[in-house]
Amino acid sequence: MEFQKTPGWLDWYSGPSAPRFKVPAGAVDAHCHVFGPGAEYPYAAERKYTPCDASRKQLYALRDHLGFARNVVVQATCHGADNRAMIDALVHSDGRARGIATVKRSVSDAELQAMHDCGVRGVRFNFVRRLVDFTPRDELMEIAGRIATLGWHVVIYFEAVDLPELWDFFTALPTTIVVDHMGRPDVTKPVNGPEFELFMKFMRQHPNVWSKVSCPERLSVAGPPALNGEQNAYRDVLPFARRIVEMFPDRVLWGTDWPHPNLKDHMPDDGLLVDFIPHIATTPELQQKLLVDNPMRLYWPEVS
Numbered sequence: 001m002e003f004q005k006t007p008g009w010l011d012w013y014s015g016p017s018a019p020r021f022k023v024p025a026g027a028v029d030a031h032c033h034v035f036g037p038g039a040e041y042p043y044a045a046e047r048k049y050t051p052c053d054a055s056r057k058q059l060y061a062l063r064d065h066l067g068f069a070r071n072v073v074v075q076a077t078c079h080g081a082d083n084r085a086m087i088d089a090l091v092h093s094d095g096r097a098r099g100i101a102t103v104k105r106s107v108s109d110a111e112l113q114a115m116h117d118c119g120v121r122g123v124r125f126n127f128v129r130r131l132v133d134f135t136p137r138d139e140l141m142e143i144a145g146r147i148a149t150l151g152w153h154v155v156i157y158f159e160a161v162d163l164p165e166l167w168d169f170f171t172a173l174p175t176t177i178v179v180d181h182m183g184r185p186d187v188t189k190p191v192n193g194p195e196f197e198l199f200m201k202f203m204r205q206h207p208n209v210w211s212k213v214s215c216p217e218r219l220s221v222a223g224p225p226a227l228n229g230e231q232n233a234y235r236d237v238l239p240f241a242r243r244i245v246e247m248f249p250d251r252v253l254w255g256t257d258w259p260h261p262n263l264k265d266h267m268p269d270d271g272l273l274v275d276f277i278p279h280i281a282t283t284p285e286l287q288q289k290l291l292v293d294n295p296m297r298l299y300w301p302e303v304s
């Protein structure tokens with residue numbers, strides 16, 4: 001099938017620089033995606049965008065280039081609940097990738113078990129309206145109850161303004177919860193203001209809540225972008241990410257978010273995104289937890 005990319009689509013950055021920051025041995029890129037290729041794994045009819053292709057081979061070449069050992073491949077919304085491209089990436093990873101799926105209530109226990117055997121360890125619930133249509137909460141809660149028995153967790157994607165309304169649902173979930181991209185704070189608001197404080201309270205009061213400190217390129221308003229050798233990119237995001245890492249060093253994960261769906265302004269150089277890490281996890285101990293110990297505990301407990 002032939003797909004036309006969404007107008008204005010920015011393709012992932014080819015030829016990323018070699019990071020100056022050397023990630024610790026065994027580091028995990030805990031948030032990345034594959035797109036298609038569309039000719040092999042068609043994009044879902046219900047998708048809200050049509051991306052460029054981004055194959056598992058290209059993902060694993062990036063992994064090696066950046067010095068990472070493992071990936072967590074998160075089902076992208078452009079594939080809906082058709083997890084084949086993500087699963088194909090897992091089964092061709094030599095055990096070096098785990099996955100997060102999107103499932104419907106109609107998924108069978110046998111299908112869930114088959115996904116588990118391929119390396120899936122969680123499901124993603126998405127509340128960002130530009131990406132997905134609404135799914136009733138009772139349906140999501142039913143799915144959460146079923147995947148809990150497999151030892152999986154729930155990954156949630158939402159925007160900071162929506163946290164008050166989602167709070168009761170999130171805090172009723174029976175599993176570990178992993179928040180995508182720090183709950184998308186508005187970084188033009190103060191780091192100690194009420195909106196971000198609510199997110200900190202969410203993590204403080206609920207020890208089952210983890211956060212990915214990812215996507216500065218999405219959240220930054222003032223930049224400067226991770227391009228042209230910039231070693232101090234996205235300074236406005238730093239206080240938010242740093243506060244989460246310092247307050248909850250054992251419940252944070254980091255990921256590239258490659259191939260960076262839906263960026264409108266610029267496409268970052270992934271090598272420079274890696275150079276952002278020591279600005280948010282400022283000691284070797286924090287870096288080891290963020291990049292190795294935490295993701296290994298969650299995704300490869302049998303190894304760590």
Ligand SMILES: O=C(O)c1cc(C(=O)O)oc(=O)c1
Binds near residue numbers: 075131257262
């Ligand atoms: O902000 C986004 O546009 C976005 C989209 C997706 C997806 O379409 O799955 O995943 C992400 O992590 C971020």
